[in-house]
Amino acid sequence: MTSPLRLTLDGAALAANWRWYAARSGSAACGAAVKADGYGLGARAVLDRLAAAGCRDFFVSSWDEAAALGPLPAPLSLSVLHGLREADLPVALALPVRPVLNTPGMVARWKAAAPGRPCDVMVDTGMNRLGLSPSEARSEILSGVRVATLMSHLACADVPDDPMNRRQANLFRALSGLVRADRYSLANSAGICLGAAYRFDLTRPGLGLYGGVPGPGAVALPVARLSAEVLQVRPVSAGDTVGYGATFVARAPMRVAILNIGYADGYARALSGVGAVLIDGKRRPLLGRVSMDLIAVDVTGTRVGEGDWLTLDPDLAAASAASGVSQYELLTGLGQRFARNWV
Ligand SMILES: *Cc1c(COP(=O)(O)O)cnc(C)c1O
Numbered sequence: 489m490t491s492p493l494r495l496t497l498d499g500a501a502l503a504a505n506w507r508w509y510a511a512r513s514g515s516a517a518c519g520a521a522v523k524a525d526g527y528g529l530g531a532r533a534v535l536d537r538l539a540a541a542g543c544r545d546f547f548v549s550s551w552d553e554a555a556a557l558g559p560l561p562a563p564l565s566l567s568v569l570h571g572l573r574e575a576d577l578p579v580a581l582a583l584p585v586r587p588v589l590n591t592p593g594m595v596a597r598w599k600a601a602a603p604g605r606p607c608d609v610m611v612d613t614g615m616n617r618l619g620l621s622p623s624e625a626r627s628e629i630l631s632g633v634r635v636a637t638l639m640s641h642l643a644c645a646d647v648p649d650d651p652m653n654r655r656q657a658n659l660f661r662a663l664s665g666l667v668r669a670d671r672y673s674l675a676n677s678a679g680i681c682l683g684a685a686y687r688f689d690l691t692r693p694g695l696g697l698y699g700g701v702p703g704p705g706a707v708a709l710p711v712a713r714l715s716a717e718v719l720q721v722r723p724v725s726a727g728d729t730v731g732y733g734a735t736f737v738a739r740a741p742m743r744v745a746i747l748n749i750g751y752a753d754g755y756a757r758a759l760s761g762v763g764a765v766l767i768d769g770k771r772r773p774l775l776g777r778v779s780m781d782l783i784a785v786d787v788t789g790t791r792v793g794e795g796d797w798l799t800l801d802p803d804l805a806a807a808s809a810a811s812g813v814s815q816y817e818l819l820t821g822l823g824q825r826f827a828r829n830w831v
Pocket of ligand 1: 521523569641675676677678692693694695696702
């Protein structure tokens with residue numbers, strides 16, 4: 489079977505993006521978040537390529553994701569960010585993977601089930617998402633626990649001037665002197681860009697590896713390129729409309745190509761009027777609304793015909809800014825109908 493839509497994935501760009509974050513991590517080790525199936529690109533394929541580039545520390549959200557990756561060969565390390573529910577114990581004890589303990593209950597569960605075995609611990613420094621409170625982290629509940637990585641997560645790292653960044657880093661710095669761990673880790677992609685005070689021993693980029701731009705000053709090579717086959721090219725007269733809701737009205741005669749991709753493939757409906765294909769390096773705008781399985785683009789004055797393949801504009805940051813859909817959602821929403829091809 490040949491799919492009428494493709495996801496072309498650039499392994500060299502992925503590795504180059506990781507090296508960019510590794511260089512900005514200074515002497516800290518640079519890991520990689522591969523949760524949500526490697527942000528939609530395929531966790532296994534991403535992990536193998538990043539390991540080959542030198543990455544050692546990987547992070548997923550759930551034990552399902554860890555189990556799907558299987559035991560990783562040393563010296564690779566995998567941590568499960570969402571911690572350890574009672575139901576997770578069998579798989580957690582069977583895999584060489586560390587839970588990131590987030591609550592006193594999780595700590596007690598791990599102490600009882602795997603005494604002495606290393607784990608990671610998340611401490612909440614102000615985001616009020618997952619993690620022990622600072623006072624819980626300093627208390628006796630962690631006594632006897634071998635903490636491989638003590639980590640925290642930044643709430644506003646994509647806004648460099650937000651005073652919350654410094655508050656969180658200062659609190660985490662203080663905790664690092666009070667809670668014993670082999671390593672300390674604070675920064676995601678955007679956090680790495682905030683500078684040396686955020687690096688600690690280990691960084692955890694995600695978005696930036698996959699071609700996203702987490703904030704000012706970051707650069708990324710596009711990793712995922714979508715292309716779709718033209719199913720039909722039709723002439724449209726002045727005054728005709730295109731697509732659901734008849735939202736696009738042609739002002740002049742034009743040629744319109746209908747492509748096999750839509751919001752069910754993760755090509756967000758919010759990209760209506762925003763997205764574009766690239767033809768000979770030129771942006772050609774989408775016309776009208778994104779359908780579930782189809783989009784229409786203006787191919788007036790080109791030789792594009794039925795059966796041709798067109799590539800969608802891969803600029804994630806621009807698509808996000810224009811559509812209001814976060815770069816994270818644009819990536820993780822990518823559907824299952826693509827033929828995936830690493831180059
Ligand atoms: C997802 C996640 C990351 C990676 O964040 P990016 O913004 O994608 O770089 C790092 N740490 C934790 C705890 C996460 O949940």
